[in-house]
Amino acid sequence: MALLSSETLPIRAEIDVVTARRRVRDLAAHLGFSLVDQTKVVTAASELARNTIIHGGGGLMVAETLNGPRTGLRLTFEDNGPGIPDIELALRDGFTTGSGLGLGLGGAKRLASEFQIASRVGQGTKVTITRWKWRE
């Protein structure tokens, strides 16, 4: 698997969520994702970017485009926030410590092809999703 490109965006303020959505859309479109796949990965990015701000106190997004044998988009959201004590609970639909619906993390997982989460209490959280391009 080859890394085609990598870029880092700050995710600190609400407007950064909009910027991240736009950038992910552009990258997914550039890779030739279908409209549905573009929409899924942008929506997942929106949920995770919001989590980075609300729960992580801000952080960054690394967007990587991947090639061969499959084409894909990998997004990593990283913060140095309080961390998640119980990841299984946090992934459950409806569970929230914020003001949302508790669909963010579980929803993003469903919208991605691959999902990884690592979190240490007091140190921060790192969520990585990969969406592979559907082979035609």
Added chain:
Amino acid sequence: MGRFLLVTIQVDMHDRLALALQDDLTQMISDTEARGVLIDISSLEIVDSFIGRMLGNIAAMSRVLDAETVVVGMQPAVAITLVELGMSLAGVRTALNVDAGMELLKSAVNGNKQGYGASLQ
């Protein structure tokens, strides 16, 4: 038939803007004594859980203020993604386009009136 409010969302909203729309619209329903609200989201490229919640809140608040809400024009890719995300927009009436939405609003508002009249008899 009463007044209807028409809202077209044309920008990619950050969260605070979505909350402002929710508050402004609720105030507007009260100020204008609107009986129906039609929200056109055909320009929206995504609806995430935050925007979905906003739409649900607007529908719930307008119901409390005796108005009906219909959301129209959701793009198919957005609908597919929304359901996979885990949101079904329960409690939000939807229609394919503005025309269908207006018809739905008219019948909902008239239907409510008839229902009320009938219950008085």
